[in-house]
Amino acid sequence: MSQLRYSKDHEYVRLEGEIGIVGISDHAQSQLGDVVFVELPKIGDKIAQGGEAAVVESVKAASEVYAPVSGEIVAVNDALENEPSLINEDSTGNGWLFRVKLANPAELDGLMDEAAYQEFLKTLP
Amino acid sequence: MRYLPLDDQDRALMLARIGASNIDELFADIPAEKRLPGLIDIPRRMSEMAVERRLSAMAARNVSAGSVPFFLGAGAYRHHVPASVDHLIQRSEFLTSYTPYQPEIAQGTLQVLFEFQTQVAALTGMEVANASMYDGSTACAEAVLMAHRVTRRKKAVLSGGLHPHYAEVVRTLAEMADDETLRLAPDVLAREDIAGAIDNETSCVVVQSPDFFGNLRDLTPIAAAARAKGALLIAVFTEAISLGAVRSPGAMDADIVVGEGQSIGNALNFGGPYVGLFATRAKNVRQMPGRLAGETIDAEGRRSFTLTLSTREQHIRREKATSNICTNSGLCALAFTIHMSLLGETGLKRLARVNHANAVALADRLAGVKGVSILNECFFNEFTLRTSRPAHDVVESLARKGVIGGVPVSRLAPRAGLDDLIVVASTETNSEDDRAAYATALAEILS
Amino acid sequence: MLNTQGRPTHADEIDPVAPATFTGNRALEMEEALIFETGRLDATGVDIDEPQPFASRLGPHELKTPIGLPGLTEPETMRHYVRLSRKNYSIDAGVYPLGSCTMKHNPRLNEKMARLAGLADIHPLQPFSTVQGALELIDALSSTLMALTGMSAIAMPPKAGAHGELCGMMAIKAAIAAQGEGATRNVVLVPDSAHGTNPATAALIGFSVRAVPANEEGIVTAEAVKAALGPDVAAIMLTNPNTCGLFEREIVAIAEAVHAAGAYFYCDGANFNAIVGKAKPGALGVDAMHINLHKTFSTPHGGGGPGAGPVALSERLAPFAPTPFIRRDGDRLSLQEHDEGGQSFGRLCAFHGQMGMFVRALAFILSHGADGLKQASEDAVLSANYIRVCLNDLMTSPYGDRPCMHEALFDDRWLKETGLTTLDFAKAMIDEGYHPMTVYFPLVVHGAMLIEPTESESKASLDLFIMTLRDLALKALAGERERFLAAPVLAPRRRLDETRAARQPILRWTKPPPA
Numbered sequence A: 001m002s003q004l005r006y007s008k009d010h011e012y013v014r015l016e017g018e019i020g021i022v023g024i025s026d027h028a029q030s031q032l033g034d035v036v037f038v039e040l041p042k043i044g045d046k047i048a049q050g051g052e053a054a055v056v057e058s059v060k061a062a063s064e065v066y067a068p069v070s071g072e073i074v075a076v077n078d079a080l081e082n083e084p085s086l087i088n089e090d091s092t093g094n095g096w097l098f099r100v101k102l103a104n105p106a107e108l109d110g111l112m113d114e115a116a117y118q119e120f121l122k123t124l125p
Numbered sequence B: 001m002r003y004l005p006l007d008d009q010d011r012a013l014m015l016a017r018i019g020a021s022n023i024d025e026l027f028a029d030i031p032a033e034k035r036l037p038g039l040i041d042i043p044r045r046m047s048e049m050a051v052e053r054r055l056s057a058m059a060a061r062n063v064s065a066g067s068v069p070f071f072l073g074a075g076a077y078r079h080h081v082p083a084s085v086d087h088l089i090q091r092s093e094f095l096t097s098y099t100p101y102q103p104e105i106a107q108g109t110l111q112v113l114f115e116f117q118t119q120v121a122a123l124t125g126m127e128v129a130n131a132s133m134y135d136g137s138t139a140c141a142e143a144v145l146m147a148h149r150v151t152r153r154k155k156a157v158l159s160g161g162l163h164p165h166y167a168e169v170v171r172t173l174a175e176m177a178d179d180e181t182l183r184l185a186p187d188v189l190a191r192e193d194i195a196g197a198i199d200n201e202t203s204c205v206v207v208q209s210p211d212f213f214g215n216l217r218d219l220t221p222i223a224a225a226a227r228a229k230g231a232l233l234i235a236v237f238t239e240a241i242s243l244g245a246v247r248s249p250g251a252m253d254a255d256i257v258v259g260e261g262q263s264i265g266n267a268l269n270f271g272g273p274y275v276g277l278f279a280t281r282a283k284n285v286r287q288m289p290g291r292l293a294g295e296t297i298d299a300e301g302r303r304s305f306t307l308t309l310s311t312r313e314q315h316i317r318r319e320k321a322t323s324n325i326c327t328n329s330g331l332c333a334l335a336f337t338i339h340m341s342l343l344g345e346t347g348l349k350r351l352a353r354v355n356h357a358n359a360v361a362l363a364d365r366l367a368g369v370k371g372v373s374i375l376n377e378c379f380f381n382e383f384t385l386r387t388s389r390p391a392h393d394v395v396e397s398l399a400r401k402g403v404i405g406g407v408p409v410s411r412l413a414p415r416a417g418l419d420d421l422i423v424v425a426s427t428e429t430n431s432e433d434d435r436a437a438y439a440t441a442l443a444e445i446l447s
Numbered sequence C: 001m002l003n004t005q006g007r008p009t010h011a012d013e014i015d016p017v018a019p020a021t022f023t024g025n026r027a028l029e030m031e032e033a034l035i036f037e038t039g040r041l042d043a044t045g046v047d048i049d050e051p052q053p054f055a056s057r058l059g060p061h062e063l064k065t066p067i068g069l070p071g072l073t074e075p076e077t078m079r080h081y082v083r084l085s086r087k088n089y090s091i092d093a094g095v096y097p098l099g100s101c102t103m104k105h106n107p108r109l110n111e112k113m114a115r116l117a118g119l120a121d122i123h124p125l126q127p128f129s130t131v132q133g134a135l136e137l138i139d140a141l142s143s144t145l146m147a148l149t150g151m152s153a154i155a156m157p158p159k160a161g162a163h164g165e166l167c168g169m170m171a172i173k174a175a176i177a178a179q180g181e182g183a184t185r186n187v188v189l190v191p192d193s194a195h196g197t198n199p200a201t202a203a204l205i206g207f208s209v210r211a212v213p214a215n216e217e218g219i220v221t222a223e224a225v226k227a228a229l230g231p232d233v234a235a236i237m238l239t240n241p242n243t244c245g246l247f248e249r250e251i252v253a254i255a256e257a258v259h260a261a262g263a264y265f266y267c268d269g270a271n272f273n274a275i276v277g278k279a280k281p282g283a284l285g286v287d288a289m290h291i292n293l294h295k296t297f298s299t300p301h302g303g304g305g306p307g308a309g310p311v312a313l314s315e316r317l318a319p320f321a322p323t324p325f326i327r328r329d330g331d332r333l334s335l336q337e338h339d340e341g342g343q344s345f346g347r348l349c350a351f352h353g354q355m356g357m358f359v360r361a362l363a364f365i366l367s368h369g370a371d372g373l374k375q376a377s378e379d380a381v382l383s384a385n386y387i388r389v390c391l392n393d394l395m396t397s398p399y400g401d402r403p404c405m406h407e408a409l410f411d412d413r414w415l416k417e418t419g420l421t422t423l424d425f426a427k428a429m430i431d432e433g434y435h436p437m438t439v440y441f442p443l444v445v446h447g448a449m450l451i452e453p454t455e456s457e458s459k460a461s462l463d464l465f466i467m468t469l470r471d472l473a474l475k476a477l478a479g480e481r482e483r484f485l486a487a488p489v490l491a492p493r494r495r496l497d498e499t500r501a502a503r504q505p506i507l508r509w510t511k512p513p514p515a
Helices: A026-032 A086-090 A105-110 A114-122 B008-018 B023-027 B048-060 B083-089 B107-124 B136-151 B164-176 B220-228 B240-244 B282-287 B314-320 B330-367 B391-400 B432-446 C074-085 C108-114 C132-149 C161-178 C197-204 C222-228 C251-260 C269-274 C355-391 C413-418 C422-431 C459-477 C481-486 C498-503
Strands: A004-006 A011-016 A019-024 A035-039 A052-058 A062-066 A071-076 A098-102 B155-158 B180-183 B202-208 B232-237 B256-260 B276-280 B293-297 B303-307 B372-374 B382-387 B421-425 C153-155 C187-191 C208-212 C233-239 C264-268 C288-290 C311-313 C325-329 C332-336 C408-410 C449-451
Touching: A004 A114, A011 A105, A019 A026, A019 A062, A035 A086, A035 C498, A062 B314, A098 A105, B008 B023, B008 C355, B008 C459, B023 C355, B048 C108, B048 C132, B048 C355, B083 B330, B083 C074, B107 B240, B107 B276, B107 B293, B107 B303, B107 B330, B107 C074, B136 B155, B136 B164, B136 B202, B136 B232, B136 B256, B136 B276, B136 B282, B155 B164, B164 B180, B164 C161, B202 B220, B220 B232, B232 B240, B240 B330, B276 B282, B293 C498, B314 C197, B314 C208, B330 B372, B330 B382, B330 B421, B330 B432, B330 C074, B382 B391, B391 B421, B391 B432, C108 C355, C132 C153, C132 C311, C132 C325, C132 C332, C132 C355, C161 C197, C161 C233, C161 C264, C161 C269, C161 C288, C161 C311, C187 C197, C197 C208, C197 C233, C208 C222, C222 C251, C233 C251, C251 C264, C264 C269, C269 C288, C269 C355, C355 C408, C355 C459, C413 C459, C422 C449, C422 C459, C422 C481, C459 C481
Parallel strands: B155 B180, B155 B202, B202 B232, B232 B256, C187 C208, C187 C233, C233 C264, C264 C288
Antiparallel strands: A004 A011, A011 A019, A019 A098, A035 A052, A052 A062, A071 A098, B256 B276, B293 B303, B372 B382, B382 B421, C153 C311, C288 C311, C325 C332, C408 C449
16 A cells, blocks of 8 residues: 555545545544545546545534645545445545546645654644 | 512622622723713613503504404415414423523424424425424525525526515525526416426526415426426425315425425414425435434433534534524424324314315305406415406405405515405405405495 | 321432333433324314315315324323423523523513414504504614614514524625625625624625634734725624623724725624623624524524514615615504615515514513613623633633623633543533533634523522532542533433434434334
C-alpha cells in the first residue's frame, strides 16, 4: 500500500498509479464521531484542490470534505450509502470516499506525509 | 406584579451577593445616553380582571363565525373540534414545554410528532412527512425550494387554481431567491393546459385540489407530464378534511404534498396559528425542510423517539441548511393528531361525507336563486358562485343581513376580471336553517 | 374504625431497588404504545350522523380505498395523550433554564383570552365590518411594539422568529434593489456566534455570508465590522444582547459604520426580553428587528411552536413591509392586502400572521404594563447574574468575570480534568429534576452551557438550583464519573441511540410483517 498524503483539512489521498484514493483521516473521523451519512460526488465530476467534494455527517455535525487534489472523479465508494460506519471503522481503508484521476500530480508535494501530519495534529488545540 | 416572584428584599440580597449597588450597574454595557431613564409611554400594569375586560371588549366587536350562518373557506375552514382536544393541548406538559432537544424528558412531544408524521403520510398517501411547517402557504413555498434542490432547476410553474395568496407567497420567496415562477392565469373552470407549460427548465408544477375555486382535479396526467420533463409535481390542498373523501395526492403520483392542516383540530383564529403539512417520497427525505422525529432505542433497549436528520437544519448547517425554519407549529400539530385520533378513518370519512352532502345541498339551493349560477362540475365542500351583481357588494350586503356568505374572488385576485365570483364553503357546522337563511338573503339582494 | 385490622400505617424499610414490573410501568410513569398499535380502523371518538342519501358531486375523484388511520374512543384518547404528556418536562413543573429560548411563565389568562369566540372563531377573510375588534387588537399590539422598540412600523405577518428574519432581510433586499444596488450589494455580515437561522436566512434569499469574529470579550467590535464592510455589503445581522448573553457595547458605533457604508442593520431580537423598558432598539440605530412573541411576551412554546415573529422596521424600510397591513380611515379599520404600485416586497403567508399569539402577547403586555415589563427585564438580568456569581468559583466563564444580561454563559474548561463533557453534566441535571440549560450553543464557545433563568423564578427556586449545580459540579470535580456517564437514570428514558436514529431513519410507523 502506498503512502498517505494529508491536507490540513484532514483529508488524505493515497496514490495508486495515476489514481488518487481520497478519504478523511483517522483523526477526523474520531473528531466527527459516529458518521451517519455521506454525500458523495458523481462520477465524472471535476474537482479542484481545496474545493468542496463531499460531505460527511455525524448526528450533530456536517463537515465538508475538501478535495486534497484536483482531477476527475472516476469512482465513489457506494458501500458507504448503507454502511457509513465504515468511515469510523477504517477511514483510510474500506472507508475511502472517492477515487480521482489526478490532473496535477505536483499538488501532492504540497501535502503532508504521515510523520508531518502527526506533528501537525500536535499543534492543534 | 402577579407574575414576578422576586420581592424587593430578594432583589437587595441578590444585588449584594453580586456585588452591585443597584440594578443599573448590571445594565452598564448599554451606552448611558441610550438607557431609558423612566418608563415607556404605555399604560401601567393591569389586574387580570381589567385585562379580561379590555380584550373582551375587542372580541365583542367581531362577528364570530358560530353566531351567524357562516360559509367562508378559501384556505381556512370552520369545523367542530371536540372539547377533549382543547383540554389535552392545554395540559402544562404539552403547552409549556420547549422543542424536544432533551429526548429523555420529552418523549411525550416526540411520540406525538411521530404519530403526527405517520398520520400525515397516510392521509396524503406519501411515504414520509415532517413534524409540521408554519402553515399551508409557507409549506408550499418551501416545497418549491425543495424541488429546486432536488432537480437543480429554478423555474416553478404555478397552476391558476392555486390559492392566490399561496401563489404570492411562493412568488415572493422565489423572487427573493432569484428563482423564476410562471404563474398561470386564474383558472376558474379547471381547464388550463398545465402540461403545456412544463419545459425542460421546469423544476416543479404546483397544483391544488380541491383548488381555490373548489374544483377537484385529476393530478395523475400532470404528474406524468412533469415526470416526462424531469420536473416534480407538488400537490397542494387547503382543506384537509377533503382527504377523507377524495383520492390522495400520493395515489395520483405527486412527488411532494403540502397542505393546510387547520381544519383538523384547530380554530379559525383569524388566520393563525395554523399547521402546515409537508410530505414526500422517502428518497427525498434529506432534501426536506423542517424537523423530523424518528424512532430509536435508549440505553436499556426500549423504543424511544428523538429528533433526527438534524444536519439538514439551520442550527447545524447554517447557510447550507435546507431551510431557515426553526420553530414549527408543535401545539397545532398536537391538536391535529388528537383530533385525528378521535376521528379515526371511520370518523374522518363520515365527516367528509357530511361536509360534501352539506355543500351539495347548499349548491342545489343557491342554484335556484335567480341571478346565481354554480360553476363547478366536481367539488368537495367548496364551490364558486357567479352572481349577477358584483361579488364584493353581494358579500357586504349579506353581512348586513347577518349572513357571512363567502369570499369575493376579487378580494384575493383583484383586477383579474373575476369581480362576479364568490367562493363558498359549507361544513358539518351548517344547518338546513343556515342554508335557508343564505338563500333567502341572497334572493333579496339579487332581486 | 377503618384500620381495625392493625394494618401498618408507616412504611417499613425496604430494599430501595425498584422491582421490575409486568407492565413495564413505574407507578405514575406508564409505557404507552402508538395509536397505530392500539387504535382500530372502525373505532371513533366523534359521533357524526351519516347524511341522508344525496347525489355525490365528487365524480371520478372519490376515494375508494382505505387510508390506514386508526381511531380511538374519547376515554382511550384522553388516557393515551395524558400518559404521553407525563413524559414531558415543562416550565409549569420545574426550572427550564434554556439559554436563548426564554422559558418564562405562561399566564393562563392569556390562554383564556385567546379562546374568546370573538377572537378565536373568526375567519381571516370575513368582511372588515365584522372584524373591527380583531383589527383593533392587531393595531394595539403593533402600536405597543412600536413604543417598546422606538421604531416606525411593525410588520405583523411573520409566523416565527426565523420567519421574521426572513421578513426583515427581504425588506432590506427590496430596499437595496430600489436603490439600484441589487446587483452589487450581496454580502451579509454575520458574527460566528449568531443563531444558525441568521446565515440560513441570508443564504435562503441569495446573499452570501461573511463571518465577523467576536473579540476575546465575546462582543463584536466596530473595528471588526469596519474591516468586513465594503461596497458589496448589504447588511449586518447582529443579535443584541448577543448569544453569549452580553450587550453589544459598541452597537451604536457599529450601526454608524454600517450606515456610513450604505448597508442596513438587522438586529436579531431573540434576546429583546433582557432590555425591554431599558433601551429602545430604534435609538441604537437598528433598521429591522424581529420580536419573538413566544420568548419576550411569553406566548407558550407548545413543544416547538407555534411562534410569532413581528418585525419592527425603521422609517427607511417601512415602505417595503409585506402585505397585508392595517389601514385606518377615521374610526374604520381595514387591511390593505395588495400593494400594486407600492414598494411592498410581497406576501409572507396566507393570512395576517399569528392572531392567536397576538392576543396572548397583548394580554401579557397589558398585564405587566410599562412598570411590569421593565421590572421583568431587570429581574431576568438580576437572576442570571445571581446564578453567574454563585457558580463562577467552580465553573469557568469564557469571557471573564463581568456582568451578563439575561443569561449566564459557562464553558467546559472546568470539566477538562474530569474527563466529563458538558452533555454528561447536563444529563445529570435531569436526574435532579431540572431541565438542562442550552448546551453546545453558541458554537464559538467550547462545550457551552447557557443558563437563562428568566424573571419567573423565586429566590428560593434559584437558590436550590444553584445549590444543585454546585453539588453536581463538586461531584464531577471529585471524580464521581459514573453518575454522570450513566445519567439520566431516573427519567422516562435513558440516553438515546441517536446514531441509530440517523443511520436507519424510521420516520413513521409501518405495519409489522405478519409473524
